[in-house]
Amino acid sequence: xxxxxxxxxxxxxxxxxxxxxxxxxxxxxxxxxxxxxxxxxxxxxxxxxxxxxxxxxxxxxxxxxxxxxxxxxxxxxxxxxxxxxxxxxxxxxxxxxxxxxxxxxxxxxxxxxxxxxxxxxxxxxxxxxxxxxxxxxxxxxxxxxxxxxxxxxxxxxxxxxxxxxxxxxxxxxxxxxxxxxxxxxxxxxxxxxxxxxxxxxxxxxxxxxxxxxxxxxxxxxxxxxxxxxxxxxxxxxxxxxxxxxxxxxxxxxxxxxxxxxxxxxxxxxxxxxxxxxxxxxxxxxxxxxxxxxxxxxxxxxxxxxxxxxxxxxxxxxxxxxxxxxxxxxxxxxxxxxxxxxxxxxxxxxxxxxxxxxxxxxx
Amino acid sequence: xxxxxxxxxxxxxxxxxxxxxxxxxxxxxxxxxxxxxxxxxxxxxxxxxxxxxxxxxxxxxxxxxxxxxxxxxxxxxxxxxxxxxxxxxxxxxxxxxxxxxxxxxxxxxxxxxxxxxxxxxxxxxxxxxxxxxxxxxxxxxxxxxxxxxxxxxxxxxxxxxxxxxxxxxxxxxxxxxxxxxxxxxxxxxxxxxxxxxxxxxxxxxxxxxxxxxxxxxxxxxxxxxxxxxxxxxxxxxxxxxxxxxxxxxxxxxxxxxxxxxxxxxxxxxxxx
Numbered sequence: 001x002x003x004x005x006x007x008x009x010x011x012x013x014x015x016x017x018x019x020x021x022x023x024x025x026x027x028x029x030x031x032x033x034x035x036x037x038x039x040x041x042x043x044x045x046x047x048x049x050x051x052x053x054x055x056x057x058x059x060x061x062x063x064x065x066x067x068x069x070x071x072x073x074x075x076x077x078x079x080x081x082x083x084x085x086x087x088x089x090x091x092x093x094x095x096x097x098x099x100x101x102x103x104x105x106x107x108x109x110x111x112x113x114x115x116x117x118x119x120x121x122x123x124x125x126x127x128x129x130x131x132x133x134x135x136x137x138x139x140x141x142x143x144x145x146x147x148x149x150x151x152x153x154x155x156x157x158x159x160x161x162x163x164x165x166x167x168x169x170x171x172x173x174x175x176x177x178x179x180x181x182x183x184x185x186x187x188x189x190x191x192x193x194x195x196x197x198x199x200x201x202x203x204x205x206x207x208x209x210x211x212x213x214x215x216x217x218x219x220x221x222x223x224x225x226x227x228x229x230x231x232x233x234x235x236x237x238x239x240x241x242x243x244x245x246x247x248x249x250x251x252x253x254x255x256x257x258x259x260x261x262x263x264x265x266x267x268x269x270x271x272x273x274x275x276x277x278x279x280x281x282x283x284x285x286x287x288x289x290x291x292x293x294x295x296x297x298x299x300x301x302x303x304x305x306x307x308x309x310x311x312x313x314x315x316x317x318x319x320x321x322x323x324x325x326x327x328x329x330x331x332x333x334x335x336x337x338x339x340x341x342x343x344x345x346x347x348x349x350x351x352x353x354x355x356x357x358x359x360x361x362x
Numbered sequence: 363x364x365x366x367x368x369x370x371x372x373x374x375x376x377x378x379x380x381x382x383x384x385x386x387x388x389x390x391x392x393x394x395x396x397x398x399x400x401x402x403x404x405x406x407x408x409x410x411x412x413x414x415x416x417x418x419x420x421x422x423x424x425x426x427x428x429x430x431x432x433x434x435x436x437x438x439x440x441x442x443x444x445x446x447x448x449x450x451x452x453x454x455x456x457x458x459x460x461x462x463x464x465x466x467x468x469x470x471x472x473x474x475x476x477x478x479x480x481x482x483x484x485x486x487x488x489x490x491x492x493x494x495x496x497x498x499x500x501x502x503x504x505x506x507x508x509x510x511x512x513x514x515x516x517x518x519x520x521x522x523x524x525x526x527x528x529x530x531x532x533x534x535x536x537x538x539x540x541x542x543x544x545x546x547x548x549x550x551x552x553x554x555x556x557x558x559x560x561x562x563x564x565x566x567x568x569x570x571x572x573x574x575x576x577x578x579x580x581x582x583x584x585x586x587x588x589x590x591x592x593x594x595x596x597x598x599x600x601x602x603x604x605x606x607x608x609x610x611x612x613x614x615x616x617x618x619x620x621x622x623x624x625x626x627x628x629x630x631x632x633x634x
Contacts, residue, residue, distance in 0.1 A: 053536055054535075055532050055535075055536070074535070074540075075532070075535040075536055076535045076536070076537075076538050076539055076540050076541075076543075077538075079538075080536070081536055081537060082533070082536050084529045084533055085529075086527050086529050088527055088529035088530050088532075088533035090530065090533075090534075090548060090551075090552075091552070092551045092552055092554075093551075101534070101537050101539075101547070102537035102538050104547075105534075105537060105538035105539045105540075105543055105547075106538050149537070150537070153537075153538070
């Protein structure tokens with residue numbers, strides 16, 4: 001625990017009957033960071049957030065908030081406001097009353113809470129809707145009300161449970177920058193639970209990736225993207241080509257991974273012995289395509305093109321190597337223009353050994 | 363009529379309309395007849411009608427027995443409404459909020475009383491209340507009516523709670539509301555339409571309830587019991603007058619409840 005630590009999970013386990021939702025969490029949330037907890041549904045991310053808010057009690061372990069154990073502290077004494085997936089705005093109160101709610105519960109005098117509510121409504125650009133009913137607002141406006149309602153008490157930490165999932169794509173992107181700026185300006189620690197990689201990676205300082213109630217990896221988005229810690233993370237992110245095999249010394253005295261698709265040279269095997277089982281990941285942006293077998297390349301793989309997908313200025317080419325393994329190559333359109341791209345045609349995929357990342361596991 | 367909807371058959375539509383009118387006519391004809399004859403000067407209900415008169419209403423208004431019956435009915439109805447709604451709310455909230463072993467049994471028992479034949483319930487109430495010396499007064503009617511009415515209140519409030527976003531109450535705690543504060547500032551305002559609806563419905567139920575009241579009321583007869591007394595003694599158009607009055611009162615309560623319950627996103631007056 002460092003002076004930077006705001007929240008720590010120490011050996012936290014959560015069971016629902018026989019089902020283990022969260023198994024032995026040990027991690028820390030730093031003051032002022034934007035932390036995203038990401039995983040598919042049922043991975044335990046929401047349970048983790050709810051335990052922090054005091055809505056679920058840990059079966060084992062301790063959760064500390066500013067150094068103090070909070071396991072026995074009821075939700076209403078925690079000061080961990082949350083933005084709910086459903087937003088959970090009070091339908092029988094108008095916008096201003098919703099925002100004032102937390103202050104009213106804390107016994108703030110009427111004039112003061114009105115002033116602070118209005119300040120936050122202005123800040124969220126919804127001042128003009130103060131007297132409206134919740135049912136008269138659009139999705140984006142409700143989102144802002146929910147944020148104002150939670151932030152009006154100026155907490156140290158804000159919990160967000162997939163708050164953008166109900167918005168359309170364009171609004172989602174706009175709200176992401178609203179959230180990121182808000183977090184930067186206020187310095188409030190944000191803990192953001194999501195299943196969306198783009199939300200987590202575009203906003204968070206650090207990302208926690210969870211699967212089956214366990215943390216797979218914690219790191220900056222860059223770190224996780226470039227160096228996935230486990231095969232699961234690489235597969236979950238879906239932007240790497242994955243090869244499995246056994247490490248070996250090659251003829252030049254370098255290292256290579258022996259896979260059913262061939263032997264691929266690598267330079268990043270710190271701490272691994274020859275003979276170890278390992279997984280190699282190569283980002284789809286770091287793989288290259290050629291029409292003829294390129295001379296002088298150490299990692300070359302013949303594969304048949306099976307499809308392509310356009311996303312803005314780049315395209316992803318899907319290929320199938322021997323044994324049915326799918327290979328992805330992402331390139332700009334002008335780079336692809338020179339290639340004979342036809343479905344069923346054999347092309348050569350190659351990559352630089354320095355761009356291959358090795359994960360020490362079978 | 364606006365443009366014809368090609369997905370509908372005119373003949374079937376017309377047939378259904380006629381069926382609906384006939385069904386309502388069948389249901390409401392006796393009540394309408396009672397209403398009409400309550401203003402008729404003839405002593406026996408027969409056609410053609412005699413002249414218009416308010417004599418029967420006057421006779422009813424002059425009868426002290428009717429007034430005492432009406433007073434009993436009113437007092438019992440209001441108290442039953444309040445107690446049933448309180449109990450119903452408690453039962454519905456318990457069902458909403460908590461998971462516990464035997465919850466199905468709890469629910470079945472809570473909703474059971476209205477399914478018991480009223481004669482059996484009336485007899486059982488009489489036997490039980492007389493054993494503990496509570497029979498034959500207004501209190502015994504109140505107790506018996508609460509047994510019958512509380513499940514209705516529970517059903518109405520339970521329905522409302524089931525429409526509530528399950529995150530609403532935890533959201534209130536999360537914003538610093540204790541359980542009591544969340545109850546007062548979130549659950550009660552959200553349920554307010556259903557609570558008032560339940561209050562009016564249970565009052566109307568109690569006003570109209572005859573069988574159980576007949577068994578347990580003793581000398582403190584409610585109006586429906588009194589009406590039976592009239593019928594046994596003599597056939598008088600006064601009954602039509604009382605019937606019309608009771609019908610209008612009950613309908614008013616039921617319609618009030620309907621209005622409350624069908625209002626969407628109802629918002630109570632600003633409390634401060």
